Amino acid sequence: MVNDIKYHYALDEQGKTVCIDDVSDEDKSLHTYHCINCNATMIPRRGKIRDWHFAHKSGEEHCNSESYLHKLAKRLIKEKFDKSNTFEISYYQNSECCSLKRNCVFFKENECCKKTALQTYDLKKYYDTCAVEQYYGNFKPDILLTSQKEPTRTPLFIEILVTHKCEEEKKNSGLHIIEIQVQHENEIRKLSKKILTEKMNKERKCADNVFFAKFYGFRRNCIEESKPFEKKINRFFLNDNGMSYIEKMPCDFSSKKITEANTFEACIDAYEKNLIYYYGYLLAIQNGFVTGACCFCKYNKNDTVNSSFCYLYKKYGTPKNPVQTYAQQCKYYHEDKKRTDALKSKMPTYKIPKELL
Numbered sequence: 001m002v003n004d005i006k007y008h009y010a011l012d013e014q015g016k017t018v019c020i021d022d023v024s025d026e027d028k029s030l031h032t033y034h035c036i037n038c039n040a041t042m043i044p045r046r047g048k049i050r051d052w053h054f055a056h057k058s059g060e061e062h063c064n065s066e067s068y069l070h071k072l073a074k075r076l077i078k079e080k081f082d083k084s085n086t087f088e089i090s091y092y093q094n095s096e097c098c099s100l101k102r103n104c105v106f107f108k109e110n111e112c113c114k115k116t117a118l119q120t121y122d123l124k125k126y127y128d129t130c131a132v133e134q135y136y137g138n139f140k141p142d143i144l145l146t147s148q149k150e151p152t153r154t155p156l157f158i159e160i161l162v163t164h165k166c167e168e169e170k171k172n173s174g175l176h177i178i179e180i181q182v183q184h185e186n187e188i189r190k191l192s193k194k195i196l197t198e199k200m201n202k203e204r205k206c207a208d209n210v211f212f213a214k215f216y217g218f219r220r221n222c223i224e225e226s227k228p229f230e231k232k233i234n235r236f237f238l239n240d241n242g243m244s245y246i247e248k249m250p251c252d253f254s255s256k257k258i259t260e261a262n263t264f265e266a267c268i269d270a271y272e273k274n275l276i277y278y279y280g281y282l283l284a285i286q287n288g289f290v291t292g293a294c295c296f297c298k299y300n301k302n303d304t305v306n307s308s309f310c311y312l313y314k315k316y317g318t319p320k321n322p323v324q325t326y327a328q329q330c331k332y333y334h335e336d337k338k339r340t341d342a343l344k345s346k347m348p349t350y351k352i353p354k355e356l357l
Contacts, residue, residue: 006053008185009072010035010042017075019189020044020052036075037068066162073160073180073188074132074142080192081130081145087123089178091198091215092116095222097231106233106251106269113231118197119222127156139170141177166216177216187211234271236280238264238289242325246276264289269348277305279347281324282340292327298336 008020010033018033023044033042033054041057056063081087096114106113127145134144141157154176159166161181170177178196182188190211197210232248240262249258249267258265266283268276281293294300294308301309305324312332313320327333 006051006185007035007042007055007068008053008189009075010044010054017079020046020054023052035063035068036071038063069162069182069185069188070142070160072185073162073182073191076188076192077143077158077160077180078130078132081123085124088120089123089196089215090118090120090210091218092200092220093119093222094220095119106231106267120195123156126150126153136175139173139175141170171216173217175217179214179216180211181213233267233269234276236264236266236268236276236283238280238284238325242323244277244280244324246273246280266350268350274303274305275346278343281305282343282347283350290325290328292330292333292335293324294322294327294330294333295324296335296340297327297330298334298339299332300336 010018010020012018012031012033017036018031023031023046025046028044028046033044034040035042035054035056038056040063042054043057044052045055046052094114094116123145127147129146129148131144131146133140133142136144136146136155136157139157142160143158145156145158147153156176156178157170159170159177159179161179162183166177166179180191180196182191194209194211196213198215199212231251233251235247235249235258236244237247237259238244246268251267264280264284264287266280268279268283270276270279278295281290281295284290285292294310295305297310299310299312301311308322308324310318310320310322312318316332318330318332319326322330
């Protein structure tokens with residue numbers, strides 16, 4: 001809770017922020033310290049039993065701990081911005097597989113070709129000035145980041161939430177706002193070493209290098225050119241000896257021939273294994289690579305592609321478990337048109353490049 005804090009920070013006689021961990025026995029006699037919030041005298045406590053901390057001088061213990069946390073957070077964030085070479089933030093943006101959109105036959109307006117992911121930015125590349133409680137228009141943010149080099153650039157507000165949330169008027173202003181919630185001094189101590197990161201509802205645990213915050217008014221569509229997504233497409237292979245198999249291939253290989261000339265290839269954007277085989281054989285038939293497949297014969301008893309069972313094998317001596325392309329030479333092959341029509345109605349539309357045929 002806010003009231004259960006120990007004061008690990010104070011100001012020295014020069015107004016510099018000092019952490020109790022950096023105070024030596026010699027410093028205790030050489031320097032004087034006062035409270036960041038109320039300016040009262042602070043005494044360094046460096047005992048062997050209790051945690052090291054600063055304590056208000058006796059008779060001056062009426063400091064508001066909420067105000068202390070608020071002011072401490074603002075100080076440490078400003079010091080981090082002013083002293084560090086980088087000031088990174090991460091928030092969620094939407095991006096799509098831009099480089100493949102024009103020529104990838106498998107591009108879809110769905111989660112496969114679009115994604116929402118954390119994008120990290122260094123604020124020091126966009127802002128060079130950090131001010132505490134400085135007005136911008138009608139608003140007075142806790143911390144205001146602006147750019148002297150690019151004065152027309154939209155500023156960024158950093159708001160510290162101890163007990164009071166950011167006002168709705170600010171959040172709805174369209175300005176870039178990062179709201180940081182702190183309840184313990186220990187959280188503020190960690191803040192300077194972590195990346196301010198937007199938290200999604202599903203994320204419950206905080207990673208070691210991030211400090212979760214809320215982001216308002218930020219652009220949600222990524223404008224930077226994205227790399228090709230690592231979407232995998234099932235590729236169907238059928239050799240002229242009747243053997244077939246499936247491999248997962250990057251979708252940017254969809255128009256490239258992988259095997260020798262006597263193999264039919266087709267990328268199948270489906271996930272159920274049986275369907276991939278069925279669609280593959282249908283495409284092979286439609287493109288003239290084979291004339292039939294046993295899995296489409298009305299005398300095939302099994303429902304799985306890889307275990308065809310011909311129930312004419314006793315009567316006419318056909319193979320009991322034929323390879324699918326045996327249908328090309330079987331005089332008893334009779335297509336189950338009702339079944340193939342049902343499959344064709346569900347099969348995605350494919351554009352097979354000539355080099356794959």
